[in-house]
Amino acid sequence: MVTLAEVAQHAGVSASTVSYVLSGKRSISVGTRQRVERSIQELGYHPNAGARALASNRSNIIALMVPLRTDMYVPVMMEIAIAVATTARTHGYDVLLLTGEEGPDAVRRVTGSGLADAMILMDVELDDERLPLLRGTDQPSVLIGLPADTSGLTCVDLDFGATGALCAEHLARFGHRDIAVIGEAPAVYERHTGFAERTLDGLRSRSRELGLRMLHRPCEGGYDAMAVTLARIFDERPSITGFVVQNESAVEPLLALLRQQGRAVPEDVSVVAICPDQVATQASLRLTSVAIPAQEMGRHAVEQLVAKLEGRGSDDVVLIAPELTIRASSGPAPATS
Amino acid sequence: MVTLAEVAQHAGVSASTVSYVLSGKRSISVGTRQRVERSIQELGYHPNAGARALASNRSNIIALMVPLRTDMYVPVMMEIAIAVATTARTHGYDVLLLTGEEGPDAVRRVTGSGLADAMILMDVELDDERLPLLRGTDQPSVLIGLPADTSGLTCVDLDFGATGALCAEHLARFGHRDIAVIGEAPAVYERHTGFAERTLDGLRSRSRELGLRMLHRPCEGGYDAMAVTLARIFDERPSITGFVVQNESAVEPLLALLRQQGRAVPEDVSVVAICPDQVATQASLRLTSVAIPAQEMGRHAVEQLVAKLEGRGSDDVVLIAPELTIRASSGPAPATS
DNA sequence: ATGAAAGCGCTAACAT
DNA sequence: ATGTTAGCGCTTTCAT
Numbered sequence: 001m002v003t004l005a006e007v008a009q010h011a012g013v014s015a016s017t018v019s020y021v022l023s024g025k026r027s028i029s030v031g032t033r034q035r036v037e038r039s040i041q042e043l044g045y046h047p048n049a050g051a052r053a054l055a056s057n058r059s060n061i062i063a064l065m066v067p068l069r070t071d072m073y074v075p076v077m078m079e080i081a082i083a084v085a086t087t088a089r090t091h092g093y094d095v096l097l098l099t100g101e102e103g104p105d106a107v108r109r110v111t112g113s114g115l116a117d118a119m120i121l122m123d124v125e126l127d128d129e130r131l132p133l134l135r136g137t138d139q140p141s142v143l144i145g146l147p148a149d150t151s152g153l154t155c156v157d158l159d160f161g162a163t164g165a166l167c168a169e170h171l172a173r174f175g176h177r178d179i180a181v182i183g184e185a186p187a188v189y190e191r192h193t194g195f196a197e198r199t200l201d202g203l204r205s206r207s208r209e210l211g212l213r214m215l216h217r218p219c220e221g222g223y224d225a226m227a228v229t230l231a232r233i234f235d236e237r238p239s240i241t242g243f244v245v246q247n248e249s250a251v252e253p254l255l256a257l258l259r260q261q262g263r264a265v266p267e268d269v270s271v272v273a274i275c276p277d278q279v280a281t282q283a284s285l286r287l288t289s290v291a292i293p294a295q296e297m298g299r300h301a302v303e304q305l306v307a308k309l310e311g312r313g314s315d316d317v318v319l320i321a322p323e324l325t326i327r328a329s330s331g332p333a334p335a336t337s
Numbered sequence: 338m339v340t341l342a343e344v345a346q347h348a349g350v351s352a353s354t355v356s357y358v359l360s361g362k363r364s365i366s367v368g369t370r371q372r373v374e375r376s377i378q379e380l381g382y383h384p385n386a387g388a389r390a391l392a393s394n395r396s397n398i399i400a401l402m403v404p405l406r407t408d409m410y411v412p413v414m415m416e417i418a419i420a421v422a423t424t425a426r427t428h429g430y431d432v433l434l435l436t437g438e439e440g441p442d443a444v445r446r447v448t449g450s451g452l453a454d455a456m457i458l459m460d461v462e463l464d465d466e467r468l469p470l471l472r473g474t475d476q477p478s479v480l481i482g483l484p485a486d487t488s489g490l491t492c493v494d495l496d497f498g499a500t501g502a503l504c505a506e507h508l509a510r511f512g513h514r515d516i517a518v519i520g521e522a523p524a525v526y527e528r529h530t531g532f533a534e535r536t537l538d539g540l541r542s543r544s545r546e547l548g549l550r551m552l553h554r555p556c557e558g559g560y561d562a563m564a565v566t567l568a569r570i571f572d573e574r575p576s577i578t579g580f581v582v583q584n585e586s587a588v589e590p591l592l593a594l595l596r597q598q599g600r601a602v603p604e605d606v607s608v609v610a611i612c613p614d615q616v617a618t619q620a621s622l623r624l625t626s627v628a629i630p631a632q633e634m635g636r637h638a639v640e641q642l643v644a645k646l647e648g649r650g651s652d653d654v655v656l657i658a659p660e661l662t663i664r665a666s667s668g669p670a671p672a673t674s
Numbered sequence: 675a676t677g678a679a680a681g682c683g684c685t686a687a688c689a690t
Numbered sequence: 691a692t693g694t695t696a697g698c699g700c701t702t703t704c705a706t
Contacts, residue, residue, distance in 0.1 A: 001451070003683055014693045019685060029691060046449025050390025051683035054698045059387060064434065068419065075411045081418075082405065085436045094452065097401065097434040099422045112383030114338070115431065223621045249619065252589060256621065282586060284560045284593065340699055351677045356701060366675060388699035391682050 002045040011039040062093045062305060063116035067123035068100040073248060076276055076294045077122065080144065083298025084120060091306045107133045118305045120144060126192040140308035142301045146194050150317050156300045159319035160195045163290050164202025166324050167244045167272045172210040174270060175333040176242035180233045181216040182254065184247050189218055199246055221249025230257050241333045246274040255284050266331035288330035290322045339382040348376040399430045399642060400453035404460035405437040410585060413613055413631045414459065417481065420635025421457060428643045444470045455642045457481060463529040477645035479638045483531050487654050493637045496656035497532045500627050501539025503661050504581045504609045509547040511607060512670040513579035517570045518553040519591065521584050526555060536583055558586025567594050578670045583611040592621050603668035625667035627659045
């Protein structure tokens with residue numbers, strides 16, 4: 001293993017000079033710098049991570065805690081994780097992958113050992129048990145998702161309230177007066193992850209303002225559950241002409257069932273989905289949708305964190321503005337019979 | 338920050354004693370051990386990762402390199418990653434998440450800096466440019482996937498050859514004589530990831546042995562591509578009664594199209610999928626399938642790696658035996674008209 | 675069964 | 691603009 005000292009000797013300078021060439025924290029004459037850089041090249045030197053961490057008290061590692069459960073929005077999580085990893089690299093950080101499994105202990109372990117300089121938590125619950133720990137430490141952190149109490153925390157999330165409002169507006173603008181919201185599985189609401197409720201709030205209040213009638217039904221994914229839910233919806237409100245779906249695994253079943261019932265999309269019924277663009281564009285019908293901006297969320301989270309690590313941070317809630325893309329699944333409400 | 342020295346002082350022993358209590362590399366009297374453990378508890382001590390890595394020359398970190406492209410088998414990748422992370426933890430290791438983006442440089446960086454003790458590479462290509470580096474270093478590594486030349490490497494993968502054979506056998510046993518294989522997107526074959534070809538080889542050779550006629554067509558995901566492909570297949574071989582699908586995003590379109598054409602599954606046509614169980618059980622029809630054992634692959638990879646790290650390793654190729662689960666999408670071939 | 679002490683490779687004062 | 695040096699917190703000989 002090549003050490004700093006060996007590079008220094010090879011270049012005919014002192015160890016600290018090599019260190020300063022690497023860190024740029026001191027001005028170095030051009031000649032010296034070049035000789036050092038050449039030696040680094042020739043010897044194939046890589047700074048030892050452990051030694052660096054010990055001496056500088058910084059590991060240049062960001063911990064990313066992903067939920068253990070892989071039942072929801074998996075591609076989104078993966079996309080966020082990858083965005084976090086690539087963005088972190090552009091700032092000189094590596095990413096440590098922690099699963100939710102260890103729970104709060106993982107936070108203690110990572111914080112206490114100096115393994116990571118900072119952490120990003122995904123899938124934060126409204127009253128997450130890890131939050132007190134985060135507040136109690138001076139280790140910077142960013143949450144992806146919004147807990148009930150955000151005081152003293154930095155959070156990044158899609159503005160789900162605005163997302164709901166946007167969906168209602170879109171359908172209202174097309175003349176729909178009566179809409180149904182197909183939500184996440186009941187378990188998601190019970191888990192109090194927050195985003196589902198916030199979407200609903202946005203939908204409700206804007207619907208009220210626009211004079212829309214709205215019905216909400218949670219729904220497990222899959223065909224059978226969707227069939228039951230849909231039947232109930234049309235039973236209760238035959239006049240419904242617009243759907244908002246916030247459940248990846250209900251999207252395709254919904255489309256199939258509508259087709260099967262002879263309801264044409266978008267002529268008879270309009271559908272707006274809240275899902276990743278990939279799902280919206282690969283469905284059997286190109287869906288009008290509000291995208292879940294996974295990459296952007298990951299990127300923002302890292303950038304907030306790096307800002308904090310460099311002392312220019314702020315305790316802030318960053319809500320990403322939703323964007324609705326009109327595709328083939330929504331159109332004017334049918335003329336009232 | 339609490340240090341080893343502080344714990345030692347608090348417990349009234351020397352630093353080395355505390356270290357040995359922690360590592361268990363020396364026998365300690367019960368009394369001393371208890372006092373030390375108590376001090377550790379009371380002070381909330383966590384060993385400093387950097388110092389430990391520097392002194393012991395081991396970071397207790399495993400690097401996991403995931404492919405950057407998120408277009409294929411994303412949930413599988415995520416599941417593998419999570420299985421790797423949780424299994425690693427049970428052996429005392431943490432996981433560093435690297436994206437394929439950095440390419441071979443990442444291997445150099447991690448190896449050179451001692452950031453990780455070992456690495457796992459996912460989505461290995463037949464002639465992967467990272468392989469020479471791995472062979473040239475003494476850092477243990479395990480590949481998930483099978484390159485063309487496995488000499489000197491440890492690999493873990495599903496036995497895709499046997500998987501193909503199993504699918505052919507299953508359909509033959511049900512009396513099918515004429516089958517079609519709907520494969521991955523052409524790009525996957527061009528990328529030479531290997532698994533697709535190996536599946537095909539297994540299908541072909543067992544089909545020959547069993548007297549099955551077989552047709553293979555690569556297929557992009559989505560409805561439109563599937564519609565074109567399916568039409569061509571039935572044009573060329575109207576007598577086909579069995580399908581093998583190895584493309585997550587073609588599964589649902591295939592089922593929808595068959596339904597639409599009035600071909601009942603499994604009465605008229607049987608379908609066998611090669612996909613994660615989750616996909617097979619959540620499709621519009623519960624699919625007979627060979628599972629992609631993501632968790633098992635992740636777990637195996639880590640266990641191979643840990644074995645190597647502890648000096649009881651072997652340069653081996655571990656092929657996981659495929660398992661076919663019969664569900665509702667396959668049955669006896671229809672009587673010949 | 676326990677202690678003392680020498681590093682591990684680097685950073686960052688403190689010098690000049 | 692560069693060199694000298696004292697740690698960072700731990701592991702691990704070498705002693706006893």
